[in-house]
Amino acid sequence: MIEFEAVSRNYGSKQAVRSLSLRIESGELFTLLGHNGAGKTTSIKMLVGLLRAGAGRVLVEGFDVAQDPRRAAQLIGYVPDEPYLYDKLSGREFLTFVAEMHGLAPHEAAAAIGREVERFGLEPFVDDLCESYSHGMKQRTVFASALIHTPRVLIVDEPMVGLDPHSIRLVKDLMREQARGGATVFMSTHTLTAAEEIADRIGVMNRGELLFLGTLDEMRQAGGDADGSLERLYLDMVGAHRPEAESQPTETDAEAAAP
Numbered sequence: 368m369i370e371f372e373a374v375s376r377n378y379g380s381k382q383a384v385r386s387l388s389l390r391i392e393s394g395e396l397f398t399l400l401g402h403n404g405a406g407k408t409t410s411i412k413m414l415v416g417l418l419r420a421g422a423g424r425v426l427v428e429g430f431d432v433a434q435d436p437r438r439a440a441q442l443i444g445y446v447p448d449e450p451y452l453y454d455k456l457s458g459r460e461f462l463t464f465v466a467e468m469h470g471l472a473p474h475e476a477a478a479a480i481g482r483e484v485e486r487f488g489l490e491p492f493v494d495d496l497c498e499s500y501s502h503g504m505k506q507r508t509v510f511a512s513a514l515i516h517t518p519r520v521l522i523v524d525e526p527m528v529g530l531d532p533h534s535i536r537l538v539k540d541l542m543r544e545q546a547r548g549g550a551t552v553f554m555s556t557h558t559l560t561a562a563e564e565i566a567d568r569i570g571v572m573n574r575g576e577l578l579f580l581g582t583l584d585e586m587r588q589a590g591g592d593a594d595g596s597l598e599r600l601y602l603d604m605v606g607a608h609r610p611e612a613e614s615q616p617t618e619t620d621a622e623a624a625a626p
């Protein structure tokens with residue numbers, strides 16, 4: 368179970384997340400949507416303990432992630448938006464390192480690694496150095512590492528980016544399977560078709576605030592469109608709230624700024 372209790376976070380004077388309250392039950396697959404800069408990654412970083420909340424608190428299975436970070440880390444599997452791996456380790460060495468970090472005994476680690484290598488089809492490259500992996504191979508290895516300790520809570524930030532269709536299917540099935548098995552799954556994504564297909568509930572974030580929280584059917588009711596696709600409903604919902612496009616430097620500006 369995940370709980371955000373009136374959570375806020377600023378970067379300097381910029382308020383990235385404003386009084387976010389949200390409860391996600393075990394067995395639920397929750398999807399967080401929102402335009403670039405809406406506050407999704409900031410929320411996720413507070414959830415996994417990489418950032419401290421400025422106000423409020425975040426609980427995972429009842430444990431405050433800021434007060435009890437080790438306990439929370441044992442409960443959480445986290446797949447960040449940028450896959451992190453050690454270039455000079457092979458995939459198997461990396462998975463072994465993660466298993467040891469979670470305190471798995473060697474025989475448990477070997478069994479868990481075998482299970483995840485098979486699940487994510489890593490066998491053809493798992494003994495090669497990570498520096499030789501494509502983006503999708505890295506992402507699949509990171510997914511495997513996030514599941515090594517069979518976490519109760521799986522948190523994934525933009526899981527579909529850069530994956531081939533086969534891997535996308537794998538990841539979608541995996542997230543549903545995790546939720547069916549009783550885990551809490553929290554996914555942030557811009558891939559609306561995937562969210563439409565697999566989410567139990569959807570949250571729409573806008574300028575650090577939760578604009579909508581509910582099922583797709585509830586979103587259709589709110590949007591007055593009984594058959595609307597998630598893409599249509601989402602675009603209508605955030606369209607009215609979208610901030611002015613931030614001014615991008617023109618080529619001339621960039622050239623002028625060059626030394």
Ligand SMILES: Nc1ncnc2c1ncn2[C@@H]1O[C@H](COP(=O)(O)OP(=O)(O)OP(=O)(O)O)[C@@H](O)[C@H]1O
Nearest residue numbers: 378381382383401402403404405406407408409410
């Ligand atoms: N390290 C940082 N320093 C200053 N401001 C930041 C920092 N990280 C994020 N922000 C700002 O906080 C706000 C929320 O950013 P965040 O990364 O949480 O958005 P997001 O919804 O994950 O966006 P995206 O879809 O582009 O990943 C944005 O206005 C962003 O500019």
